[in-house]
Amino acid sequence: MSTQLNDNSDNASAREQLLEAACQIMRDGDTVDLSLSELSLRSGLNSALVKYYFGNKDGLMQALLERDMTNVVNALQALVAKDMPPEEKLRLHIGAVIDTYFSFPYLNRLLMRMIRDSAPAEAKRIAELYLKPISDAYSSLIADGVDAGKFRNVDPQLFYFTVTGAADRFFNARQVLKHCYDQHEVSEALRDNYREHTVDIIMRGLLA
Amino acid sequence: MSTQLNDNSDNASAREQLLEAACQIMRDGDTVDLSLSELSLRSGLNSALVKYYFGNKDGLMQALLERDMTNVVNALQALVAKDMPPEEKLRLHIGAVIDTYFSFPYLNRLLMRMIRDSAPAEAKRIAELYLKPISDAYSSLIADGVDAGKFRNVDPQLFYFTVTGAADRFFNARQVLKHCYDQHEVSEALRDNYREHTVDIIMRGLLA
Numbered sequence: 001m002s003t004q005l006n007d008n009s010d011n012a013s014a015r016e017q018l019l020e021a022a023c024q025i026m027r028d029g030d031t032v033d034l035s036l037s038e039l040s041l042r043s044g045l046n047s048a049l050v051k052y053y054f055g056n057k058d059g060l061m062q063a064l065l066e067r068d069m070t071n072v073v074n075a076l077q078a079l080v081a082k083d084m085p086p087e088e089k090l091r092l093h094i095g096a097v098i099d100t101y102f103s104f105p106y107l108n109r110l111l112m113r114m115i116r117d118s119a120p121a122e123a124k125r126i127a128e129l130y131l132k133p134i135s136d137a138y139s140s141l142i143a144d145g146v147d148a149g150k151f152r153n154v155d156p157q158l159f160y161f162t163v164t165g166a167a168d169r170f171f172n173a174r175q176v177l178k179h180c181y182d183q184h185e186v187s188e189a190l191r192d193n194y195r196e197h198t199v200d201i202i203m204r205g206l207l208a
Numbered sequence: 209m210s211t212q213l214n215d216n217s218d219n220a221s222a223r224e225q226l227l228e229a230a231c232q233i234m235r236d237g238d239t240v241d242l243s244l245s246e247l248s249l250r251s252g253l254n255s256a257l258v259k260y261y262f263g264n265k266d267g268l269m270q271a272l273l274e275r276d277m278t279n280v281v282n283a284l285q286a287l288v289a290k291d292m293p294p295e296e297k298l299r300l301h302i303g304a305v306i307d308t309y310f311s312f313p314y315l316n317r318l319l320m321r322m323i324r325d326s327a328p329a330e331a332k333r334i335a336e337l338y339l340k341p342i343s344d345a346y347s348s349l350i351a352d353g354v355d356a357g358k359f360r361n362v363d364p365q366l367f368y369f370t371v372t373g374a375a376d377r378f379f380n381a382r383q384v385l386k387h388c389y390d391q392h393e394v395s396e397a398l399r400d401n402y403r404e405h406t407v408d409i410i411m412r413g414l415l416a
Binding site for chain 2: 030112115116123124127128131132135154155157158159161162164165166167168169172173175176179180181193194197198200201202203204205206
């Protein structure tokens with residue numbers, strides 16, 4: 001270990017800078033591919049630090065997944081535990097998923113890429129950390145709504161696909177907007193309109 | 209040009225074999241990355257034929273996009289032109305999108321990849337061939353339904369995002385099914401259930 005890196009706040013900051021640079025590369029490039037040279041350029045840090053903090057590029061991608069997904073899982077579990085009508089919980093959740101994908105458009109691709117490319121035991125670990133808790137939360141949310149007579153009895157597994165798919169629309173969205181709608185950015189106003197539109201469609205589609 | 213390749217039916221067949229091999233690699237691997245050696249292995253054909261028929265790998269990906277997307281665009285335009293209630297058209301269309309992505313789970317990723325990685329003029333051409341006509345069809349379908357008093361007045365652009373997102377769920381689906389639901393294939397039964405589920409959610413969400 002290098003003695004130049006002993007100050008904890010600097011450590012934290014360089015580590016976070018690398019993660020944030022990876023995040024920006026993926027977000028701006030509509031990609032989940034990273035090159036060490038681009039990381040170095042974007043972060044202003046020597047790419048040897050990737051090895052130092054994360055072991056290798058895969059380790060960095062795993063740390064980025066952890067940075068972004070842990071909040072998602074925790075927030076959903078906290079929401080499920082709340083004392084609140086199921087339809088209100090679900091409205092909040094669908095809106096939150098859209099906000100998450102707006103901020104981290106690569107997130108679902110990165111998660112799937114890590115699962116696809118990892119050895120089986122590691123793939124299982126990632127799925128259990130980030131996929132299974134979400135899937136369980138959907139089962140619980142839908143069951144509560146059905147019990148309360150509010151939701152149609154939809155398959156929570158299929159409903160999870162629906163919500164993820166509808167929300168995960170910001171990766172590559174620039175391409176569609178530019179070439180079909182002559183719009184040149186994925187603005188916060190578009191996000192807000194799309195949040196309202198999607199919550200509306202899905203909730204009307206689900207309500208009994 | 210090689211004289212060994214003059215027989216037209218063989219030409220067609222070798223060309224189609226290469227496209228089908230590319231399709232299978234993308235479908236089975238949840239990827240839109242191709243290697244010439246894998247193409248050669250999968251098709252049983254010399255990878256020099258890629259150069260012969262398509263110029264290069266990009267040319268082959270473009271031909272695959274054309275093979276799969278042309279039918280999609282034509283079918284949608286034919287549907288829009290039909291004398292049929294708008295809600296019935298849209299039901300049929302949403303079902304068809306799901307069937308398309310089940311058969312070609314890579315299709316949306318391939319389209320976006322080609323647009324992202326092409327020079328601006330070529331990106332525009334691809335968007336005008338495959339994105340714009342679909343976007344126009346949505347505007348027309350939604351306007352007809354609103355005029356008929358059947359649909360809520362949703363933004364057709366946002367609605368296009370909703371449908372594509374909900375339907376484009378088969379890429380990587382194996383990973384989720386295996387690790388969350390202990391299912392080991394994306395079966396036709398799952399496709400049929402998901403088609404019904406999605407048509408139901410979206411149509412209920414749209415109807416006035």
